Amino acid sequence: MRATAGATGTRTRVRSHTLVPDRHSWIDIAFTIALAGVAQSAFGTSFTGSTYLVVGLLGTVIAVAVTHLTRAAGWPIISAVVICLVLFFLLGGPLTLRSLGDTYALPGATTLAKVADQAIFGWKDLLTTLPPVDGDGPLLVLPWLSGVLAGLVGLALAHLPVRRAWLAAMLPVVGMTVLLSGAVLLGVRHPQSLLVQGSVFAGLALAWLAVRARRASATVQGGSTSYVRGVGAVAMLGLAAAVAYPASALFTDDDADRAVARNWVEPPFDVGRYPSPLAGFRKYVDLKGKSDPTNVYDKTLLDVEGVPADTRVRFATMDSYDGMVWGATDNALPGPADDSFQRVSSTIDNPVEGKDVQATVTLGEGWTGVWLPTVGALTSMEFETGDTRAKAEVFRYNLATSTAVVPSGMQPGDRYSFSAVVPDDELSETTVGSSELTPLPTGAGFIQGPTDNWTEDAGPDPMDRVLAAAEHLRSEGKYSDGIGRTERIYVAGHSVWRLADEFVNAPQIVGNDEQYAATMALIANDIGVPARVVLGAVVPAGGRVTGKDVSAWVELRAADGSWKTLPTEAFMSTTPPADQVPETNTPMSGTVIPPPNPIPPPSDAGEQSDADLKERKATRKEADEEDEGLIPGLPAWVGIVLTYVGGPLLLVALLLGAVVGLKALRRHRRRSAESPSARFVGAWRELVDHARDLGQVVPLGPTVTRREQSVGIVSGQAVVLARRADSFVFGPAAPEVAAATTYWESIDAERRAMSHEVGRWQRFRAAVSLRSLRRTAAGPAAPADPGQDDEAAPTPATGRVASAAGRLRGLADWRSRRTPD
Known part of the structure; x- marks a missing residue:
């Protein structure tokens, strides 16, 4: 109802509390939902499928409806916030956690706690998980939360009473822009669509801003709305957005990655705490009748189904040498793929070309530890036995090295299936080594002299020099596991001392896969071809892999960025050494000398799972609390008072x-x-x-x-x-x-x-x-x-x-x- 006072030229209006939106409200609602949908499309490269967008838009619609109804009823904005918060938890379980087995009934304490945990800490899981993550998993809480926030912020700011007309028109547009920036910040380096997130969003935002500015101007100045001018303004904005998209290509660098939070967040996983599997190579050798419970030479390690014979199964890739061992690390070598162990979902975006395979692996009695045998470059992973959900949560994968880890450990009988791409990794005469020089590790300078001597006739080509050094090792070296009575002087290990004085500079080069692969990788790096060591096995006919099938080989970086396999037989001899000093004069025992601290001994006992580490940490923490209380330096009762009294206060x-x-x-x-x-x-x-x-x-x-x-x-x-x-x-x-x-x-x-x-x-x-x-x-x-x-x-x-x-x-x-x- 409207009443006009002619004497004063003013007019008053009684505010209507109808639940049906008026024309201006419908416009604000439409723009809020449209901009929220565009903003949430930034999650497209972070999630699989389109469920994330459906859940996010549903949250936006619910929040918009709640905000409008509370405003129509005359309630304060805090009531809309409280109602949206309640609906966020009530509907969060059925909408986002259904893959965990939740029902569509009222959520219980466990479901509410899970929704709250994902809302508070889910961003960290998203940033440390290799994209795209599972589009039906618990991380759907993040699009659900962003959708609710978008609807609440957009419509609440649209009706916020502000004195200045220009500020009232701009506030909701700024709020939606901030939400888009947040979605982009949580995304990946390459956007889902520059056209949608750039031009479409900008066009909608400018159109809404123009409509609201025109509305505010008409209200303040007593003017009327011109539909012709309004349509013309929207058309001009659309034309400007369409022209801006192709024009932006002239001023942007296609190779430049945008700044996202994923670049600054370190994954909370340190693979360096696990011992190098190469250091325990002697548990795979033939003991020649001797007894050792840790030896698995004749035991079944795994049964592989779905791959042809002679396929290489990778246990672990070691890409860093610290003077004591070759180990797996993060960001050791430059490359197009992320060289870090990250969380992954059931689907893995692995940009590798090759032959697709579907494989199933069943671990045998001889397998223990945290390393997970795989084939090629994984594109999906599914655990089939045990606590599959827990294993999927802790599973880590390195795209650059194709190495998989399950920190909680794998046991005999565990079964898992995966799809992978087997690339063409065969080394040929036309392969050109990469020119990316990697400095030699500290203490590895001993390899420079032998490398120069063994490759002086090979010419200037780096790959030719690598092959010449490999041929010298194969032809001049001898093979020994240090088991025979006269061979115990050839101890295990691949430290600088073992590779320098007792291998390349010794009167006779003698060792097994451990010493040969470690030395060959150092030689290639010294020449200028990036190299790494791989421990694995070649699948025999029938698919059953035993300890005797395990070997270590070297992978070389080619000029195109791919990795080519230098097989073990290309640089390792199989001829046993001549008889040496009798056993009575042997200066060393046949025991395996473990690397000094802080490197753990080369045995399975050192491969501790996450559960073991957490248990030890909890025990140590309890002991510390008994001595010092909950807060260091204060008595225990102070912490109790702060916990049970400070919280209620x-x-x-x-x-x-x-x-x-x-x-x-x-x-x-x-x-x-x-x-x-x-x-x-x-x-x-x-x-x-x-x-x-x-x-x-x-x-x-x-x-x-x-x-x-x-x-x-x-x-x-x-x-x-x-x-x-x-x-x-x-x-x-x-x-x-x-x-x-x-x-x-x-x-x-x-x-x-x-x-x-x-x-x-x-x-x-x-x-x-x-x-x-x-x-x-x-x-x-x-x-x-x-x-x-x-x-x-x-x-x-x-x-x-x-x-x-x-x-x-x-x-x-x-x-x-x-x-x-």
Whole structure:
């Protein structure tokens, strides 16, 4: 309903509380949902499928509906936030955790805890998981959360009362832009679609901004909306966005990666804490009749199905040498793929070309440890036995080295299936070595002299020099596992001492796969061809791999970035050494010399699982707490007090702070009402509410006038302030903004004076009192203006006066109860 005052040229409007959105609301809702959908499309490269977008848009629609309904009902924005939070948890289980077996009934404590955990810490799992993650997994909580936030922020900011028209038009657009930036920040280096996230989003944002600016301008200036100009403006914005997309290619670098949080977050996994599997190579050798429970030479390691014979199965790739062992590390060699062990989902985006295979592996009695045998470059992984969910959670994979790890450990009988791509890794005469030089590790300079001597006739080509050095090792070297009575002097290990003095510089080169592969990789790196060591096996006919099939080979980086296999037989001899010094003069025992600290001994006992490490850490933590308490340097009772007393006190403080904040928000809304009349009404109600919080008996109701209320307020200026409010609200002309500001200053001064008349405890009780927040019948008001506060809605004011004697008795009783300061 609209009423126009011809004498003053002003018009007032009673705010409608209909649940059906008007034309302006429909426009804001449509733009909010559209921009939210574009913003959430940034997750396209992070999730598989399109479920993430459906869940995110559903969250946006729900949040938009809740925000509009609460606003139509006249509730504060905090109510929309609370309702959206409740719906986020109630619907989060069925929508995002259904893959974990949750039902569509009311969620329990476990489901709610899982939703909260993913909402708080899911971003870390997303950034440390190799994209794309499972589109039906628990990380769907993140799109669900972003959708709810998008709907709540977009529509709430669209209807936020702001004095400046340009700021009111810009706020919701800025809010949606921030959400897009957050989605991009959590995404990957290469965007899903520059056209959608750039041009389409910019076009929609500018169109919404133009519509809102035009609407605000028409409201302020009293103009009318021109549909022709509006359509023309939208068309021009669309044309500008279409031209901007191809033009941007002239000013951008296609090779430059955008800044995303994934570049700055280190995956919470350190593969370096696990011993190098190459150091334990001698458990795969033939003991020639001797007994050793750790030896698996004749035991079944794994049964492989789905791959042809002679396929190479990779146990682990060692790409870093520290002077003691070749080990697996993160970011050891440069390359196009991420050289780090990351979480992966059931589907792995592995950009490798080759032959597709589907394989199933069953671990045999001889297999233990954390390394997971695989073939080629994985594109999917599925565990089929044991606690499959737990194994999938801790599973880590390195794209650059094609190495898989299960930190909780794998046991005999475990079964898993995977799909992979087997690349063409055969080394040919036309293969050109990479020119990316990698510096030799500290202490490995001993290899330079032998390398120069063995390759002086090979020419300048790096790959020719590598093959010449391999041929020298194969032709001049001898093979020994150090098992025979006269061969015990050839100990295990591949430290600098073992490879220098006891291998390449010894009178006779003698060793097994461990020493030959370690030395060959150092030689290739010294020549200028990046190399790494791989431990694995060649699948025999029938697919059963035993310990005797295990070998170590070297992979060389080609000029195109791919890795080519230098097989073991290309650089290792199979001829046994000649008889050496008799056993009585042997200066060394046949025991295996383990690497010195901090490198663990080459045995399976050193391959501790995550569960073992966590158990030891928990035991150590409990012992420390018994000695020092929960907080270092303080007694144990201090930590207990902080835990069981500090928590409830903090909760109470938050609740009381929320009450104070709601009152401050209410005061701000009243002070910043659009019409000056509404500001006068809000100022008086602020004084009335303050008196009620102080415990004063103030008459309320639709028939009570301001002057009647002033009698019930214990204040020297209440009567004067009530008359001033009536004179401006019901005066012949609309009040000025400056007059409203002066009136608010007088109200604030009177509120302070009333507070000083009571004690500190009563002031505190008034600050956190809920009395003024309770809904009461509307009091005296003024003719409403467009957009005024709900509390300023017009109500009839009669002149009914209550009994003065009874009111004075109430004031006398209140004065007798108040506490002196």
